[in-house]
Amino acid sequence: MSTQRPEGSRSRPTIATVAEAAGVSIATVSRVMSGSSKVKQELADRVHEAADQLAYRPSRAARGLALGSLRNIGVILPDLTNAYFFDVVNEMHRGAAENGYRMLVADSNGDPDEELNTALDLLGQVDGLMLLSSRIPTAGLKQLARREAPAVLVNRIELGVDLPMVVADNFSPMMQLCSHLAQLGHTRAVYLGGSEFAWQNRERWRAVQSAVGFGLQVTHVSADGTVEGAHAAVPEALEHDPTALICFNDLSAIGAISALRDAGLSVPEDISVTGFDDIVLARHIAPALTTVTSPKAQLGRRAWDLMRVMLDSDERPDSPEPLSAQVVLRHSTGPARILRG
């Protein structure tokens, strides 16, 4: 079972190896491989055969050097395990692939410093950067904006930063969620927050605060937008005696419901819970989550469109209007129960 290499070459075959094997010049091989110029059929066949034979694959490093671009797009996001991002990235991916780009996706763990570092680092090998729910401080963003490589901000609006931004409306659906809760008779709720660095968290909290208008009093409890983070934050939330938990996102809601169950509370009988994002799981857990469907695919698509413009034209396109998002009522919310006490 020892590996038998084709006779001769020990290391990776290069374009020269193929050229020699096919009895042509490297220029011809290059032309055949890229399919650009016209090459006589017979030579092309010889080249293909030799290439297959040698299992030749062009070196991306060399090609990148010659072309001045690796044709890579870097994607940075805070949490790879959050299915929400997956849907967004998938759509970007489709667009990128159509245009011959590949994506390098990196998880920043939600840490602003790590995120900026990977962004800077990625810059050495990508033609553009997609920043999803970025936690990078404004100054860092400006720094990035000054670079030659294009970047687009997804799920974040940062005034004064010269970068195209694509977002979904977080404010109004969150208001609607609150209104829904108010109509069910809730007057006292807790907002179980996401990362303090996340724009979406600020937006959602801002919307929640304005819900006093509906007669809904909401206090803020910090968490980090993960299942376990939310789970751990529930005891603190319960100290405020809420009849409803407004969670930053679906993952948080899942963690919260789990903790509530641990505390002997049932949802929505004892307490209502809302999510945000409408990830696949949202409808499959018990109780199914009342949440907000973000237009994930649209977000990804728009982001890529913007990126493409920058890649091709070297100019900064304007940011499109926020996309709208709808509230989905399911079974994690119900009539407010009389306060315990």
Added chain:
Amino acid sequence: MSTQRPEGSRSRPTIATVAEAAGVSIATVSRVMSGSSKVKQELADRVHEAADQLAYRPSRAARGLALGSLRNIGVILPDLTNAYFFDVVNEMHRGAAENGYRMLVADSNGDPDEELNTALDLLGQVDGLMLLSSRIPTAGLKQLARREAPAVLVNRIELGVDLPMVVADNFSPMMQLCSHLAQLGHTRAVYLGGSEFAWQNRERWRAVQSAVGFGLQVTHVSADGTVEGAHAAVPEALEHDPTALICFNDLSAIGAISALRDAGLSVPEDISVTGFDDIVLARHIAPALTTVTSPKAQLGRRAWDLMRVMLDSDERPDSPEPLSAQVVLRHSTGPARILRG
């Protein structure tokens, strides 16, 4: 030969730009940037200053060409949304980072053809390949094994393929799961399968089949290991009147429980359900899943150790023994109910 460029330095600074700005040679800049050789403090400072000033980042393409390696490791997995893989990859990542490697992770969507293609494609820019729960047919694997770049197979054993393989024991924990079910009085179950191309699925099914010894009769129903795939397969599963559903993995179990609920059945009162993998969610959903804790981190660690050996020594290490995995009893399984009529 200085300004061939129009207005200012619109394009990326190169090592030469920095050298000129700092008044040193490119060799010195290179030495400072890589921190390898000794350079007089003053010059080093000048270089750093110039580099910062120009926001210089070495081109990975150029460095890769010069070094003969991009220092990239490719990771291919069937489903990025499955938190199981995330834990495995995270540990690989740690190891890789320590050794100055970066990871390019790609999702194959569980499609064997797409997987082989991305593998081949990645070969142009990586020093090694990590194949997680690979669906590539044996022939393709052999083809990969013949290449110069090292590769390690995770979650799969394929005899006759000259590649190191790291797996967890799937067979015995699945047997234990069945035994547990048998002890609860179950006699008729359905195995809700994963991808037919997955080794783990074959292993688990093999274990399940041997459970006849416990008096547990299990029939096979196909699914794909996703929440929605399992959800869709449940109606077919119910035709066999099972008192238990043995799911390929946790995601499947979640989807199955959801479908069961839709059908008016409650878990575990009406029917028991088991998962596999023990992803984070497993303990947070209702009912908490009876499942198997795979040693995800260990798997990732071992895989990286193997990779490292191959990277450094150019020889194929032996595959280590399978890791063991434990059954975790939670609340999705219970006493068998009398069969519905």
Added chain:
DNA sequence: TTGTACGCGTTATCAA
């Protein structure tokens, strides 16, 4: 310690 010059594998520009 620092600098010069060459090589890495490809693509692109010329000639032939």
Added chain:
DNA sequence: TTGATAACGCGTACAA
């Protein structure tokens, strides 16, 4: 149509 050959940006012998 094909073939030499000059970039591309960086690392590194080898020289100074």
